Amino acid sequence: MDDIVTYLLRQGDNALILSQRLSELCGKGPALEEDMALTNVALDLLGQTRMWYAYAAELEGAGRDEDRLAYHRDAHDFRNCLLVEQNNGNYADTMMRQFFFDTWHYFLIGALTRSGDARVREIAEKSLKEVTYHLRRSGDLIVRLGDGTDVSHAKTQAAADELWMYTGEFFNYDAVDQAMVAAGVAPAAEPLRAQWLAHVGDIFGEATLAMPSPEAWMQKGGKQGRHSEHLGYLLAEMQFLQRAYPGAEW
Amino acid sequence: MSAAAAGAVGVDQVWSWLAEVPDPEIPVISVVDLGIVRDVAVDGDGGCTVTITPTYSGCPAMQVIADAVTDALRERGVRRVELRTRLSPAWTTDWMxxxxxxxxxxxxxxxxxxxxxxxxxxxxxxxxxxxxxxxxxxxxxxxxxxxxxxxxxxxxxxxxxxxxxxxxxxxxxxxxxxxxxx
Structure with missing residues (x-):
């Protein structure tokens, strides 16, 4: 598979899997406003998924479309980061996962608005406003939860400590990422990591949370198709219809 | 029989028809007010190409809007309606x-x-x-x-x-x- 197709699938897979996770909370949010917010964020991510998949499918030229990519691949074919497939847990877990992702997503999408690939640039420009809104919201909530009650502080700190090991993958560039940097499509890892650490540090400071060490041991493998056990369960639900009735259409 | 059915249709005419197509969620404003119609082109054969741009990436109303635009023009006698989507420049509320x-x-x-x-x-x-x-x-x-x-x-x-x-x-x-x- 061409490097750019893999790179585009990674973007689409991140957006789709996180969207699906957030959708699980539809009707179960801790408050009506949070319920609407989570599902709206899920919707934005789903729309972004379609733009990435549509472009990946076009370049691949193998006759697969957006639906085929979403519903007819098994876990080892997905290229999303491990962070986005982690379970929703409690609300602090959900929001910490979101905040870590949103921060990376925002700086990545911002950089991709300067990509050398015109279509990538267009998709990034389209997504940037949505991603900005997501990050402002999740950053706000981390401050409120961290600098809240003793219970919310403890849960938020625990969420940060637990999810931290999944954040290294964003900046752990493999041959595909490096080829994309060399081709001028994607931004380099180091400046992105510096921006990510700075923003997470700012928000954690305001939230009175202790930031885990940037040098801590990090998980990896999601981008290469080696996933945690959680992804299989997620796909089993998301892909049920197409597995039971392959090719079914509305 | 409408003028369109007899042959070519004017660009201004198409714009004014589109100005009557309501947004499905907020029916007081039209798709033109919303700023999502980027371009209208007509050919001499009664065909028409409308270029629209999505508002939010995942907005479920976009498909309804696309169908409404096509239906509105067909009802007014446009024989062939082609709908194109353009991402760039991205839609913002400044287009409203x-x-x-x-x-x-x-x-x-x-x-x-x-x-x-x-x-x-x-x-x-x-x-x-x-x-x-x-x-x-x-x-x-x-x-x-x-x-x-x-x-x-x-x-x-x-x-x-x-x-x-x-x-x-x-x-x-x-x-x-x-x-x-x-």
């Missing part, structure tokens, strides 16, 4: 017409209150970090569409559709939708 904003207000929805993110500035190397720094982001001054007071408060960043946030007026005490700057 002043008339559209006035109609929103009349309908009880506060229109977008400020200019949106300057994407071109970001591309030229603008400071991304500043865009998400807490406290540095100016809160929009949202005016209550019911009583005109600017003494209002955000109650939820997301509302009933992706394009809206929820506010309440601290003077007349009415809750209202705000079409957010985007």
């Amino acid at each position: 017409s002043e008339e559209g904003k006035a109609k929103l207000k009349g309908y009880g929805i506060a229109p977008p209150a400020q200019r949106v993110v300057d994407i071109s500035g970001l591309r030229k190397g603008g400071d991304l970090a500043a865009g998400v720094k807490r406290g540095a982001i100016a809160k929009p001054k949202v005016v209550c569409p019911h009583c005109g007071s600017s003494h209002t408060e955000n109650t939820s960043q997301f509302g009933s559709t992706p394009c809206k946030a929820l506010y309440k007026c601290l003077d007349c005490r009415e809750p209202f939708d705000y079409f957010k700057c985007h």
